[in-house]
Amino acid sequence: SDEFRMVRTQPIVFSPLDPHLLFFATNCLWQTRDGGQNWTQLSPDLTRKTYEIPASVGNFRARPTAQPRQRGVIYTIAPSPLEKSRIWAGTDDGLIHLTTDGGRNWTNVTPPQIGAWWKISLLEASHFDKSTAYAAVNTIRLDDLRPHIYRTNDAGKSWKEIVQGIPPNENVNAVREDPRRRGLLFAGTERAVYVSFDDGENWRSLRLNMPATSVRDLIVKDDDIAVATHGRGFWILDNITPLRQLGASSQQTLLFKPQTAVRVHWNFNTDTPLPPDEPAGENPPEGAMIDYSLGEDAAGPVTLEIKDEQGNVVRRYASTDPLPSPDPKLKIPRYWVRPPRVLSDKPGLHRFLWNMHAAPLPEAEREYPMTAITHETAPQPTGPWMPPGEYSVSLTTGGKTLSQPLTLKMDPRVTASTADLAKQFELSKALFQMRAALQPIGKSYDALVAELTKAKERAAGKSELEPIEALRKKMEEFADPAAIRAGQPPELDVLSKVKKLFGDLQAVDAAPTPQQEAAVSSLQRDTQSVTEKWRALPAN
Missing domain, CATH: 2.60.40.1930 (Macroglobulin (MG2) domain)
Structure with missing residues (x-):
């Protein structure tokens, strides 16, 4: 309708203190408690009534469609995470309003230097002080590519611009506060992400391996930062606990x-x-x-x-x-x-x-x-x-x-209990120790089997072939009989079984079965037996 206006980028924000309270904005602020079935208007039109046409629009200024008319919308909503009735609202025609009573009364707290064609791109209400908020302001429509971030510590009575360290040709689209460490801020510009450790007084690049792209919003989720870009998808910086x-x-x-x-x-x-x-x-x-x-x-x-x-x-x-x-x-x-x-x-x-x-x-x-x-x-x-x-x-x-x-x-x-996982570790560790004992035997076994195959090919007659065959038969005592019958090269059977059972135990997070426990005990006996038999083989 003519009464309510909206643009294609529409703010929709849940209250950080009430999971059933959802805010939405046109040129007015709205709330719903029933999933959008019914909406309550919380504010009058918070946009500018009049404004001047800037020189940046060029020849367009002379067209009838460019004549001043009320056109703004609420572009960003920032409910306080500390006080349910405190809500900040910023418009795309350069106004910031604050209510401290859930929308019954609104105060214009716009910094005096902000004009009609400055877009309040994003507001962030502090997690540590109800009177502190941050504003990312974009002035690209004025051909002004400079960064603009403002901070207030007195509920909007005064604001300070905080952009030291951000290059002069990077408009700012977003500013966010870390909810766990006071003074740790993140900003998204038209090219990168920036971080401040001193509440915005100084900034440094946090771009890392990100492409140079327009960062439209970012949010701290637990220990990670999720970044939304314009054209390059979503990016996540994992684990910001060192920051x-x-x-x-x-x-x-x-x-x-x-x-x-x-x-x-x-x-x-x-x-x-x-x-x-x-x-x-x-x-x-x-x-x-x-x-x-x-x-x-x-x-x-x-x-x-x-x-x-x-x-x-x-x-x-x-x-x-x-x-x-x-x-x-x-x-x-x-x-x-x-x-x-x-x-x-x-x-x-x-x-x-x-x-x-x-x-x-x-x-x-x-x-x-x-x-x-x-x-x-x-x-x-x-x-x-x-x-x-x-x-x-x-x-x-x-x-x-x-x-x-x-x-x-x-x-x-x-769902496995601590005792279940402890038992899993105990059995897995036992199999690990068996494999450690069997691994050198397995290497020697494989090398000997390969050498016997070559020796058999070189054997000149029965006198040379008989001892080779005798030793090969001895090697088959260590191998899986089924593999031998299938014509497969012999391998150390107990080592194969140890590796297989270890893999089965480690593949799931569950209590070992009675059969697996019995198999571990059996393999321990087999490992001891094979080790003794291998040591008993003639050295030559």
Whole structure:
């Protein structure tokens, strides 16, 4: 109708204090409590009645359609997260209003320098002070590409422009406050995301790997930032807990307190990944995120240790760890494979990921799952999942050790009890120890079987063939009889069974079955028997 106006970008916002209260705006503010079936008007027309046509519209000023008329709409709504009746509203023709009584009375609190063609792009009500708010103001319609962000600490009586550090040619579309750390702000401009650690007094780029694109809005969700762009989709910055901790210490070398890690099976796909040219989103990093910062004065190698509640080291990394060589037996495309994770010893801020597994078996052959993801397919872990609980992280460099607690929680969808998961870990650890004992035997076994095959081909007569056949028969005692009957090359049967049962136990988050418990006990006896038989073989 002529009475109510709206544009294609319409604000619709839930109250942060009432999940049933939804706000919507035309040139007036509205609310509903029944999912939009009925609406109540909360404000009069909050837009400008008159205004001047700016020079930036050029020859268009002379056209009849350009003559002044009331045209504005409420473009942004910011209900206070501290006081239900306090609501901020900003219009696309440069006005900011505030109500402190749920809409019965409105006060014009617009900064005096803001004019009719300044768009109040986004308002943010503070999570810490009911009288504080932030305004992102866009002036592109005036051919003014400068950034404009304003802050009030006295309910709009006065405003301060806070854009130091944002380049002069980047209009601002959005400003948001971190709901957990006071003074930590984020801004979205026509090119990037910016961060401020001092309530907007100074800004620095947080673009990282984002393309240069128009950032229209952003929001802090738990420990992540979700960003909406114009033309480049959605982007998420995972785990901003280090940003919340920056500034709390003057030291350059820091180990940040990690966020709670959730143990979750990352991928249950049963096929190959999407083609590289297929547009698709990117998963968040897999594992517990450990962030640290090294100063210019950091000296020597860097080590990182994960310890359980008893202080036992369950995983250790070092910047001197050698990079694994390319797998010569790789049976999948190389672009599927996740690049090795390296603990950096370079100055700056770093993020390292622990996969929440115990240390792997050294020199174990790398096996890759069918559940492949482009550039993120890691070898199957040979160490078991660590159970949920309390751990600690220790970073050592230059003879100095820093420590932080780390909580590992279970996937909330899992119904297995703590005792169930402890039993799973106990059995998996037993199988891990069996595999560690059997692995050198398995390598020797495979090498000997291969050598016997070559020797049989070289044998000149019966006298040379008989001892080879006798030893080959001896090797078959260690192999799966069914595989031998099927004509397959013999392999160490007990090692194959240990690996298979370990994989079965680790594939699900559930209590081990009685049959699995019995199988572990049986394999322990078989491992002991095979080890003794192997040692009894003649050295030659």
